[in-house]
Amino acid sequence: MHDDIKDSLLKKSRATRSEQRGRIISLTCTAIIVLIVVSIFYFVASKGLATFFSNKVNVWDFLSKSIWNPGSTDSHGSPQAGALPMIIGSFGVTLLSAIIATPFAIATAIFMTEISPNKGYKILQPVTELLVGIPSVVYGFIGLSVVVPFVRHTFGGTGFGILAGTFVLFVMILPTVTSMSVDALRAVPRYYREASLALGATRWQTIYKVVLRSATPGLATAVIFGMSRAFGEALAVQMVIGNAVLLPHNLISPASTLTSVLTMGMGNTVMGSAANNALWSLALLLLLMSLVFNLLINKIAKRGRI
Amino acid sequence: MQNYSADDKFIRELDPKDHEISISTEDLHVFYGDSEAIHGVSLPFERFKITALIGASGSGKSTYLRSLNRMNDNIDGTRVTGKIMYRDLDINSQNINVYEMRKHIGMVFQRPNPFSKSIYDNITFAPKRNGVHGKETLDELVETTLKQAALWDQVKDGLGQSALSLSGGQQQRLCIARAIAMKPDILLLDEPASALDPISTSTVEDTLLALKDRYTIIIVTHNMQQAARISDYTAFFHLGNVLEFDETSNVFQRPKITATEDYVSGRFG
Numbered sequence: 001m002h003d004d005i006k007d008s009l010l011k012k013s014r015a016t017r018s019e020q021r022g023r024i025i026s027l028t029c030t031a032i033i034v035l036i037v038v039s040i041f042y043f044v045a046s047k048g049l050a051t052f053f054s055n056k057v058n059v060w061d062f063l064s065k066s067i068w069n070p071g072s073t074d075s076h077g078s079p080q081a082g083a084l085p086m087i088i089g090s091f092g093v094t095l096l097s098a099i100i101a102t103p104f105a106i107a108t109a110i111f112m113t114e115i116s117p118n119k120g121y122k123i124l125q126p127v128t129e130l131l132v133g134i135p136s137v138v139y140g141f142i143g144l145s146v147v148v149p150f151v152r153h154t155f156g157g158t159g160f161g162i163l164a165g166t167f168v169l170f171v172m173i174l175p176t177v178t179s180m181s182v183d184a185l186r187a188v189p190r191y192y193r194e195a196s197l198a199l200g201a202t203r204w205q206t207i208y209k210v211v212l213r214s215a216t217p218g219l220a221t222a223v224i225f226g227m228s229r230a231f232g233e234a235l236a237v238q239m240v241i242g243n244a245v246l247l248p249h250n251l252i253s254p255a256s257t258l259t260s261v262l263t264m265g266m267g268n269t270v271m272g273s274a275a276n277n278a279l280w281s282l283a284l285l286l287l288l289m290s291l292v293f294n295l296l297i298n299k300i301a302k303r304g305r306i
Numbered sequence: 307m308q309n310y311s312a313d314d315k316f317i318r319e320l321d322p323k324d325h326e327i328s329i330s331t332e333d334l335h336v337f338y339g340d341s342e343a344i345h346g347v348s349l350p351f352e353r354f355k356i357t358a359l360i361g362a363s364g365s366g367k368s369t370y371l372r373s374l375n376r377m378n379d380n381i382d383g384t385r386v387t388g389k390i391m392y393r394d395l396d397i398n399s400q401n402i403n404v405y406e407m408r409k410h411i412g413m414v415f416q417r418p419n420p421f422s423k424s425i426y427d428n429i430t431f432a433p434k435r436n437g438v439h440g441k442e443t444l445d446e447l448v449e450t451t452l453k454q455a456a457l458w459d460q461v462k463d464g465l466g467q468s469a470l471s472l473s474g475g476q477q478q479r480l481c482i483a484r485a486i487a488m489k490p491d492i493l494l495l496d497e498p499a500s501a502l503d504p505i506s507t508s509t510v511e512d513t514l515l516a517l518k519d520r521y522t523i524i525i526v527t528h529n530m531q532q533a534a535r536i537s538d539y540t541a542f543f544h545l546g547n548v549l550e551f552d553e554t555s556n557v558f559q560r561p562k563i564t565a566t567e568d569y570v571s572g573r574f575g
Contacts, residue, residue, distance in 0.1 A: 189419075191415060191417060191419040192419065194380070194419070195415065195419040195420075195481070195484075197380065198412065198415070199408065199409075199431065199432035199484065199485065199488060200406065200407075200412075200432060200435075200488060201405070201432060202405045202435075209431070209435070210421060214422055
């Protein structure tokens, strides 16, 4: 006997077909993204590693020597590619700007979530979002015309250097760290605050001992996110840091970062030459560092979930 | 739901000569923005007794309880008028140090809310903020409060473990222990057993009965058997009014108000 329902159970319908189509589309998009990421890694790695394999630069020399002149060779016949000045420059501006930005960001976040949520929401939130949207060339330009002269007058020297870079990066990462800290504090359940207040704890004790403590993983993530942004920032830093590939003696002597050397040098080298490969090695180093930052964030996020 | 007149009410007077009053309210109103959640409630709470606040959802009993130690201060747009008398002081006035007041009027919430710290740190959190120091003093405090909350035997070997690893009932008893670690006069409990299973509920109830001779306890509950089991006085809330306040046995067996009778016999709620 003919059974319509039984037949329909075995047949494909419009619903099953559209579901299949949807799955194929999203899978394809995901695959393309993965492919792009993998190719970028492969490309940067193959170019960057050529410095060590084809041009025979010692990896340790690359990380620890301070003479950067990859176009010419040293007494052993390998290019002089010592990236230490840039590594120190990059880490210097990153760490210093994070150290300065963190207290400001957390204080602002506390104000926005705990002390005056209304004003925080109406005034500070839009301001923060606006700061994120300002292009980095504008920050660099302001840095060049305001921060550099300020540093020159106050601390001496030319004004260009790690200190000027730190100030500019501080303003650039502040909104990022602030808005992520706000998210971290808002995620602390209200009943934690009530529990603490009901025990007679003051607002400050509640903020310091309960809210900040339980938001610590989120706050750490915010700071690392800011650091990874500072580490990768090229243009604004390049405009104020002085771009001298020398080991910085102090915070106000001209220096350089991995990114600034890359932006300065990429137009002036021939693809495949030792000088060009050395720049790719710097790019590889940048890529690996941002990978490390991401891994750190993941690790903290996992620990915070328990 | 039938409409019951708010004028038809019975509030038992407690003669101060025979009953020591720990805390009381006089004409307490609570407003959320423009809407009035509590319409002038006057209740006395006798010392070393358990008073249960019962009533349907939205009757205002939790709102009322939260006003007693001014937890409603933290909610934007909330206004509380009227008097809350505690030690001959109106603690609902501006010049009161709210943080000090809350040390004497502790609170336990509906949902167990231990901090994500160790059991030990949960209990010592408030005492440490108030200048109680010294390992021995704190150890002793942790032991006595956990014993009072009937939790000591279960956790004495793992005081360093996270409070979040405890079961729901244990967490709630930890919250009670944490509240009494401050040695308050009054303990406010906002449906402390509503998120717990029957066995945990009965241990929490036993804990409260054991605490009665040291603390004045005010408890909001949805569970009428619970109110009948543990309380000495019961106040019946209906739409922001107290319609009946009397000894618990009277409220449940000989209610004087129709609304109360309908509620305790399960005709609405």
